[in-house]
Amino acid sequence: MNLNIEVAWTRLQSMLQGLIAALPNIVIGLAVFMLFLFLSRTVAAAVQSVALRTGQARGIALVFSRIAAWGVLVVGGLISLIIMIPSLNAGSLFGALGVSGVAIGFAFKDIFQNLLAGILILVTRPFRIGDQIVSGAHEGTVEDIQVRATLLRTYDNRQVVIPNSELYTNRVVVNTAYDRRRLAVVVGIGFGDDIRQAKGIILNTLRGLDLVRQDPAPAVFIREYGESAVNLEVRFWIDPPVRREVIEAEDQVLEALKPALLDAGIDLPFPTQQVLFHDQTEETDGDREQQREGWPARTQNPRSRQALLREASLHQSGDQAQP
Template identity: 30%
Template sequence: MEFPQIDEAYTLINEKLQVWLEQGIKHLPNIVVALVIAVVFGLLAKVIGSTLQRVLRRAFESKQIADLLTAIAKAFITCAGIFIALDFVGLQGAVTSLLAGAGIIGLAVGFAFQDLTENFIAGIAMGIRKPFEIGDIIEADGVFGTVEAINLRNTLIETFYGQLEIVPNKILFRNILTNYTVQGYRRVEIPVGISYADDPEKARQVIVEAINSRDYVIDKDNTDVYAESFGDSSINLLVWFCMKYPGEPNYMIVRHDAIVTIQRALADNDILIPFPIRTLDFGIKGGEKLDAMMSSKQSRTDSEKSREVKPASSKGADSPEQGESAGDE
């Protein structure tokens, strides 16, 4: 009993195997070269990655960012070697399919993890730009403190109240960020008011001399006092001076000492720092003199009292007559 279908299938399989064997023998040198290329690119990725890692760790404060960039560079070199090897074998279609698939997967992942990706990219950008470093004092989006760590997704900031704030990198990347450490100094502003009876120029000289006598004041030529505005009870002045920042003594101690120094200097020179005062002036245009108002009010009061006394006197005069009538009866 014959099975023609099995014979035909065997023949087809045999022919295919022979073709593949012939093609394999024909492309064997290309396959060997492709394997060599892949191995060479793998070793190259390892060597370049190690060198790049050392360089990036010296360049960036965050080791995570350095390691990430190193991993990306190694993956890029390895993938380039694989694609070149596939192309050398003659699998250009496979290379195109892999690139298209990688693009689609990357797009899908980007949309699915948009917030994570944004923080991630912001962390890499800040690692390259380096707007601040670990130990810097920064302020951004209501957070004010010392940078403790810089990660890929967030930055850890210790506030001056002792809390540890975890701030997403995109917030630091998008918003206005103030770095108080870069310049090495900080300007201190202290408002103070003097009475209208005192001379602002004299107060300015007294305050500048007193502030410049303190050791924490730097760049003393820029210490100054400016008349800011007319207040309800005082002429408002603004005291400016510079201190080393960050450093010792700290900002709050310097500000406290400066306020005490200003108060003592003004008191020693008989310059008044007034508390809120309210003065009633009835003599302005359209008004009335205070003494005239008081005299008019006193006259009305006396008149009202006299009217009240007369009826009472009449009643008192009638009472004896009634008493005498009652006695006669």
């Protein structure tokens, strides 16, 4: 037992002596790494400034500055390791990195894929920081295009982190790609109303709205014959096409169209349902050989309610005529 304690104590003393001997190297290595950390920030700022001066987009400048900063940090980390561990030379370090390169590549395949996709997005510029896009079930404003992912801020103030590879390989709708946007609202009028008159009233109303562009001019088309109304599709253009202006323009158009149509006597019908019994509407409704609802014909047809009421009235009048 004493022998084991002496051996353990000896090893502990040797470890402490080695740590004390390595302290200067550790301090110098940490100081060198801190120097490279400061240098990485300086290099990142310089790269970003140069990229912006050459006319590159802010997103491209950010990514290039981050890549440059990472490169400086990697070099600083390798140099710090060599200083702190003198037995570790550059040849053995790069040899170990080469052996483990394949494993690292497989482990970080998704990261490298997103990195490449992020660079391609910034170079090809399908959308930029500040654009409003739709990606799958998410819609919002692009706040940042990072190396791994793109940050999207939804209209209800939530943040969505979308991998760059997903944005690069899937469909993306850019709502703010152009300086104007066409909107459409549907207005239903009654079947008995004059369609031409309704179209003229709608177009005259849109001419007085400040959020609606007159070039291209608004247009009105018959969309469909609905169950209770003739649905007209009102198309108009706005600028700029951001989400807030879209909501405000639609609100202004719908608010102005209702009183204009009602003042002109145009009906704005709402869905209704009519239930008809086969013995209460017409003479032929009870006759399955003549009725229009498509029931199969038969020889013994029930009498309609109108016929029964008429016969009862005649019978009552005949009884009153008798002395």
